[in-house]
Amino acid sequence: MRLMKRGAITVGEDATVREVAQVMVVNRIGYCVVVNDKHEVVGIISPRSILRAFGMDLDRTKAKDILLPHTITITPSSPLSEAVALMLEKRVDHLVVIADRPGSRAVYGILHGEDLVRAMAKNQETKA
Amino acid sequence: MIRVCDLMHKGVLYCYPDDSAQVIADMMATNRIRSVAVVDESGEVWGSVSMLDLLQLYGKKLDKTQAQEIMRPYRIEVDPQWPIEKAIELMKKHRIEHLLIIDPHAGPKRPVGILTDFDIVRYMSHVELGVYEQMLKVPSD
Numbered sequence: 001m002r003l004m005k006r007g008a009i010t011v012g013e014d015a016t017v018r019e020v021a022q023v024m025v026v027n028r029i030g031y032c033v034v035v036n037d038k039h040e041v042v043g044i045i046s047p048r049s050i051l052r053a054f055g056m057d058l059d060r061t062k063a064k065d066i067l068l069p070h071t072i073t074i075t076p077s078s079p080l081s082e083a084v085a086l087m088l089e090k091r092v093d094h095l096v097v098i099a100d101r102p103g104s105r106a107v108y109g110i111l112h113g114e115d116l117v118r119a120m121a122k123n124q125e126t127k128a
Numbered sequence: 129m130i131r132v133c134d135l136m137h138k139g140v141l142y143c144y145p146d147d148s149a150q151v152i153a154d155m156m157a158t159n160r161i162r163s164v165a166v167v168d169e170s171g172e173v174w175g176s177v178s179m180l181d182l183l184q185l186y187g188k189k190l191d192k193t194q195a196q197e198i199m200r201p202y203r204i205e206v207d208p209q210w211p212i213e214k215a216i217e218l219m220k221k222h223r224i225e226h227l228l229i230i231d232p233h234a235g236p237k238r239p240v241g242i243l244t245d246f247d248i249v250r251y252m253s254h255v256e257l258g259v260y261e262q263m264l265k266v267p268s269d
Contacts, residue, residue, distance in 0.1 A: 017252075018252070018253065018254070021249050021250075021252050021253035021255075022253045022254075022255055024246075024249055024253070025249060025250045025253045025255045026255065030162075030246060046245075047225070047244075047245035047246050047248070047249045048223070048225060048245050050245075050248070050249045050252060051216065051219055051220060051245050051248050051249070052220060053252075054213075054216050054220065054248070054252065058252060080186070081186065081187060084183050084186040084187075087180065087183060088180060088183060088184060091180060091223070093162070093179060093180070113162075113179050113180070113183060114156070114157075114160065114162070114179065116183060116186065117153055117156050117157055117179055117182055117183070118157040120153050120182070120183075120185070120186060120190060121150070121153035121154050121156070121157040121190075122157075
């Protein structure tokens with residue numbers, strides 16, 4: 001998978017929702033990967049997850065309470081069509097990429113929806 | 129009270145209903161945006177195309193599909209003077225990532241701005257616009 005970016009911005013599962021929002025805003029990113037003490041992926045938080053927490057106490061609600069579970073992951077060898085299908089099914093703009101090794105849940109990278117759109121735009125240009 | 133117009137992006141990038149998906153993909157890639165409004169020649173809004181709407185065409189020919197075939201029709205009317213809480217409730221209820229804001233004084237429904245889920249995250253984070261640099265600075269003692 002050439003489109004993914006290595007590495008990701010992560011927060012611990014006990015970070016508060018306010019902290020997660022600040023990490024997103026300061027880094028200007030539309031996602032935040034939640035990891036546990038062993039740096040294994042627990043899930044991902046999107047702007048919509050934060051939106052759902054509106055009205056709750058943002059300084060008490062934890063990242064683990066609002067995250068989308070780690071099932072929304074792909075590996076570097078996953079076909080892009082599979083990644084797109086997963087994005088559409090779960091309605092997320094980003095997917096966490098985990099290493100191909102069996103049992104591994106360490107963050108390997110992130111696939112951004114905007115990189116896919118850029119590739120779609122470029123492909124068509126080269127064909128035309 | 130924070131109003132919708134305090135947080136929305138003023139101005140909207142738009143295309144026409146018969147523009148191809150290729151045009152929209154180019155607009156999104158060039159401007160690094162996640163949604164494009166679809167308006168007719170009079171400037172009246174028909175709907176919007178989000179990044180996920182466009183991703184449905186992955187692997188297909190973009191120049192064979194028109195904006196009006198993949199757009200989500202405009203249904204949810206939002207006034208710029210509404211309190212932000214009302215807009216957030218609408219976004220939560222309809223599970224959408226952006227709202228088109230319409231000029232309430234113009235006859236046709238002309239979009240004047242867009243409110244995205246990221247604007248709400250910024251509001252909820254309590255980080256003011258232009259304060260990133262301050263936050264990233266190492267405190268000197």
